[in-house]
Amino acid sequence: MGEMIPVVPVAALEEGGMIGTRVNGVDVLVCQVEGQYYALSDLCSHARQALSKGRLAGHLVRCPLHGARFDVRSGACMSPPASQPVKTFPVVVEGGKVCISVSADDRPPPPRFSPF
Ligand code: FES
Numbered sequence: 001m002g003e004m005i006p007v008v009p010v011a012a013l014e015e016g017g018m019i020g021t022r023v024n025g026v027d028v029l030v031c032q033v034e035g036q037y038y039a040l041s042d043l044c045s046h047a048r049q050a051l052s053k054g055r056l057a058g059h060l061v062r063c064p065l066h067g068a069r070f071d072v073r074s075g076a077c078m079s080p081p082a083s084q085p086v087k088t089f090p091v092v093v094e095g096g097k098v099c100i101s102v103s104a105d106d107r108p109p110p111p112r113f114s115p116f
Helices: none
Strands: 005-009 018-023 026-033 036-041 055-057 060-062 069-071 077-079 091-094 097-100
Touching: 005 018, 005 026, 026 097, 036 091, 036 097
Parallel strands: none
Antiparallel strands: 005 097, 018 026, 026 036, 055 060, 060 069, 069 077, 091 097
8 A cells, every 4th residue: 555645634524425536647536435535546447427426325426427337335336327436445434534555656547438
């Protein structure tokens, strides 16, 4: 695990809330579900829509563009039209801040379109 970078105060992220941010040039979604914090790529693996502009229901974030869903715990793709997972990042809470480990190498690969 690399350096842990503070990205958002704990107080700014309520239960069921999510925030899109950029860390080391990587778009990251940070959210809180059932008291746990998660961080994952904020670019849908289908066509790079910002997942943080979608809806979070339980552990699943729904892409606002075509409705693919991803599990925030693993980044696993749970429904089409996306077929690839999104990357997740290590999270710790330190000094009242949600901190994550992201490097410039964590930029996602080019999108892979799949038929609807
Ligand atoms: S861009 Fe996310 S489902 Fe198409």
